[in-house]
Amino acid sequence: MKPYLLVDFGSTYTKLVCVDLDGEYIIGTSKAPTTVETNVLDGYNEALKLLLRDHQDIKSISGISACSSAAGGLKMAAIGLVEELTVEAAKRACLGAGAIVKKVFSYHMTKREAQELKDADIDIILLAGGTNGGNRECIIHNAKKLVEVGVDVPVIIAGNKDAIDEIEEIFENTNIEFHIVQNVMPQLKKLDVTEAKHIIRKIFIEKIIEAKGIKRAEEQIGEIIMPTPEAVLQAAELLSKGFEEIEGYGELMVIDIGGATTDVHTIGEGFPKRTEVILKGLEEPFAKRTVEGDLGMRFSANALLSLVSDYEFKKYFEEDDNCDHNITKSLDRRAKQIGFIPITKDEEEFDSAIAKICTDVSISRHVGHVEVVHTPLGDMYYQTGKDLTGIRYVIGTGGVLINSKDPKKILQQVNKKSNKLLELRPSKPSILIDKSYILAAMGLLSQKYPKVALKLMKQYLL
Amino acid sequence: MKTVVIGVIGADVHAVGNKIIDYVLSQNGYNVVNIGVLSSQEDFINAAIETDAKAILVSSLYGHGEMDCRYFKEKCEEAGLSHVKLYVGGNIVVGKQDIKEVESRFKKMGFDRVYGPGVKIEDAINHLREDIGI
Numbered sequence: 054m055k056p057y058l059l060v061d062f063g064s065t066y067t068k069l070v071c072v073d074l075d076g077e078y079i080i081g082t083s084k085a086p087t088t089v090e091t092n093v094l095d096g097y098n099e100a101l102k103l104l105l106r107d108h109q110d111i112k113s114i115s116g117i118s119a120c121s122s123a124a125g126g127l128k129m130a131a132i133g134l135v136e137e138l139t140v141e142a143a144k145r146a147c148l149g150a151g152a153i154v155k156k157v158f159s160y161h162m163t164k165r166e167a168q169e170l171k172d173a174d175i176d177i178i179l180l181a182g183g184t185n186g187g188n189r190e191c192i193i194h195n196a197k198k199l200v201e202v203g204v205d206v207p208v209i210i211a212g213n214k215d216a217i218d219e220i221e222e223i224f225e226n227t228n229i230e231f232h233i234v235q236n237v238m239p240q241l242k243k244l245d246v247t248e249a250k251h252i253i254r255k256i257f258i259e260k261i262i263e264a265k266g267i268k269r270a271e272e273q274i275g276e277i278i279m280p281t282p283e284a285v286l287q288a289a290e291l292l293s294k295g296f297e298e299i300e301g302y303g304e305l306m307v308i309d310i311g312g313a314t315t316d317v318h319t320i321g322e323g324f325p326k327r328t329e330v331i332l333k334g335l336e337e338p339f340a341k342r343t344v345e346g347d348l349g350m351r352f353s354a355n356a357l358l359s360l361v362s363d364y365e366f367k368k369y370f371e372e373d374d375n376c377d378h379n380i381t382k383s384l385d386r387r388a389k390q391i392g393f394i395p396i397t398k399d400e401e402e403f404d405s406a407i408a409k410i411c412t413d414v415s416i417s418r419h420v421g422h423v424e425v426v427h428t429p430l431g432d433m434y435y436q437t438g439k440d441l442t443g444i445r446y447v448i449g450t451g452g453v454l455i456n457s458k459d460p461k462k463i464l465q466q467v468n469k470k471s472n473k474l475l476e477l478r479p480s481k482p483s484i485l486i487d488k489s490y491i492l493a494a495m496g497l498l499s500q501k502y503p504k505v506a507l508k509l510m511k512q513y514l515l
Numbered sequence: 516m517k518t519v520v521i522g523v524i525g526a527d528v529h530a531v532g533n534k535i536i537d538y539v540l541s542q543n544g545y546n547v548v549n550i551g552v553l554s555s556q557e558d559f560i561n562a563a564i565e566t567d568a569k570a571i572l573v574s575s576l577y578g579h580g581e582m583d584c585r586y587f588k589e590k591c592e593e594a595g596l597s598h599v600k601l602y603v604g605g606n607i608v609v610g611k612q613d614i615k616e617v618e619s620r621f622k623k624m625g626f627d628r629v630y631g632p633g634v635k636i637e638d639a640i641n642h643l644r645e646d647i648g649i
Contacts (some may be wrong), residue, residue, distance in 0.1 A: 135565050182565075184548075186516070186518065241566055331528075331551075333558075
């Protein structure tokens with residue numbers, strides 16, 4: 054037996070997954086409330102105690118890897134020039150690195166905007182703008198604005214290469230930590246986020262962990278290697294592509310419905326499937342992640358009513374649900390009591406309806422869509438975003454799905470036939486549930502033991 | 516190297532001529548940003564902003580160019596691109612019309628250079644050199 058421990062410092066719970074690398078199975082899991090306010094190790098030790106109590110055969114731990122989304126996760130600001138182009142590219146770099154994009158700015162930043170950015174609760178700023186050889190003036194202007202207000206978080210510069218020398222001079226004599234990487238949009242509509250993502254992770258490991266009081270955990274468990282959402286994305290990518298002789302699942306989607314946000318990850322090219330469809334807009338990343346800050350089970354529950362009307366909300370209840378739900382009150386209760394756990398059948402049904410809305414709306418925003426253009430040569434179609442009709446597997450994770458009696462019913466919203474006919478949603482996916490809550494852990498494990506991680510995912514996602 | 520944005524405007528899918536323009540301009544020392552067919556005015560403008568283009572060359576072959584190009588100049592001005600030269604060429608109006616008259620209509624709409632059917636891209640290159648240099 055060679056136990057390996059995977060730790061996820063989540064926003065509410067610190068979750069442990071213990072894997073036997075020899076036997077290639079999951080020995081056990083445990084969780085305890087995250088304790089960032091006091092000492093983050095308290096929560097970890099509590100969870101570890103529970104794990105060791107239930108699995109006394111664990112004699113020694115051969116290694117530990119950890120990820121974190123505690124203390125609000127990794128919060129970033131994205132700055133670019135044109136909204137549909139470099140701003141979008143900058144946002145995608147942040148999202149792909151597992152961050153939440155809290156602030157977005159386009160064109161020339163004003164003093165007010167720069168001040169707003171400085172005052173916001175942000176961990177890292179990503180500054181883009183201009184293709185290589187393209188517009189220099191805007192990104193230089195924005196760099197000056199950041200220096201003028203004296204932002205106090207690291208700035209990653211990932212814009213027009215022609216402007217870099219000047220920007221370097223602007224930052225050089227300041228106390229602002231800055232990093233220069235490849236342009237996120239080197240050519241028009243081409244996306245290159247690899248270097249930006251890499252540096253985001255590096256800053257996260259070196260700095261953010263410390264600022265959030267999680268650094269202490271490193272004394273005992275070694276480096277915290279990535280934000281939790283990135284771990285999930287890595288797990289999804291591995292499961293899709295396969296490893297060596299073990300085949301992957303092909304194009305797939307992961308939906309993570311949390312208390313504050315709903316994350317959707319898809320792995321796949323998503324190119325148009327028919328010749329009369331022409332792809333528009335910025336290049337899509339192969340592994341794409343979107344985060345919806347207004348879709349969640351608890352923190353953001355009140356935001357739901359600004360998305361769906363009372364009348365539409367009711368359509369998400371099961372037909373045999375006879376309870377006369379007070380929608381506003383029930384949502385408000387959940388937003389106020391973050392730790393609310395449904396007990397009665399009616400409460401469960403209500404949670405399930407929220408989860409369905411989160412799924413439906415987040416998918417609608419994540420997938421690409423087509424628009425018809427009538428041309429003298431017949432109807433043609435524009436496709437913006439990814440064509441995900443061919444997605445083979447949809448994997449659900451997050452508390453509400455894991456604890457639901459019928460999670461597959463919630464996830465059936467994915468291929469709901471809506472009146473938005475031109476959305477490119479998965480048409481006939483198989484639905485799997487991350488019942489043992491291991492996805493993030495497998496993303497972590499995949500850094501060193503991809504084969505074991507892949508085998509375990511194929512075994513435990515049902 | 517000067518950057519120019521090229522593409523086919525509106526619901527027009529004529530891709531071949533556009534590729535030829537791309538090739539010839541690139542061979543002649545321009546950095547060509549080709550946004551392809553079925554492009555809207557906004558696509559041209561956004562591309563020109565990000566790439567700091569000095570000219571936008573709009574192609575249209577299907578006869579509805581006049582409609583598609585309406586208010587293009589005004590939008591460019593709105594987007595801070597007053598300095599960017601606007602070229603249009605191809606089969607840009609419905610039916611066979613006197614090119615002189617067509618040219619004056621498009622110039623009134625704010626286009627700097629207007630080409631009817633049969634004009635070679637080489638002619639446009641000479642104008643480009645005059646207007647924006649190389």
